[in-house]
Amino acid sequence: MRIPILKLKQYLLVTIQWELDDQTAMQFQEDILKRIHETEAKGIVIDLTSVDIIDSYIAKVIGDVVSMSNLMGAKVVLTGIQPAVAITLIDLGIHLDDVPTALDLEKGLEKLQQELGE
Structure with a gap:
């Protein structure tokens, strides 16, 4: 499945x-880098609202x-980092x-837009 x-x-x-598995996460990494290159994007918003757990x-991969x-x-x-995800990230030292x-x-x-001075 592709994001x-x-x-x-x-x-x-x-x-x-949805919750990411290892294969989907790697595909996402490849896809986002390819889209940055193709579109010359200045910024990206990654919304994690639906992600309840993270390993x-x-x-x-997200880092x-x-x-x-x-x-x-x-x-x-x-955006949308859930409390359990924030706790896990800190516990993992990320x-x-x-x-x-x-x-x-x-x-x-x-x-x-603020970060980019727009």
């Missing part, structure tokens, strides 16, 4: 609608997606201190 990646102006919007591998996107010139904002976050997709877009 849909929508383009809105110079941004990419991703809403993860160490999926957390690492890697953020780092790789930044290397390609696209700023990432994470700190996304430099990654802007927001409560929902709308606030995430606003935060992305």
Whole structure:
């Protein structure tokens, strides 16, 4: 199953609608990097509202997606992080201190525009 990646102006919007397995996470990583390259996106909002649990591998993939996107010139904002996911990320030692976050997709877009100075 592939995670849909929508383009809105110079941004990419991703809403993860189900729990990720390892294969889907890797496919998502490849797909998002390809879309950044194709669209020259300046920013990405990844909405995790529907993700209730996360394991160490999926957390690492999300962290890697953020780092790789930044290397390609696209700023990432994470939205909708559930309490259990936040706890798990910290317990796993994964700190996304430099990654802007927001409560929902709308606030995430606003935060992305602020981060990009628009």
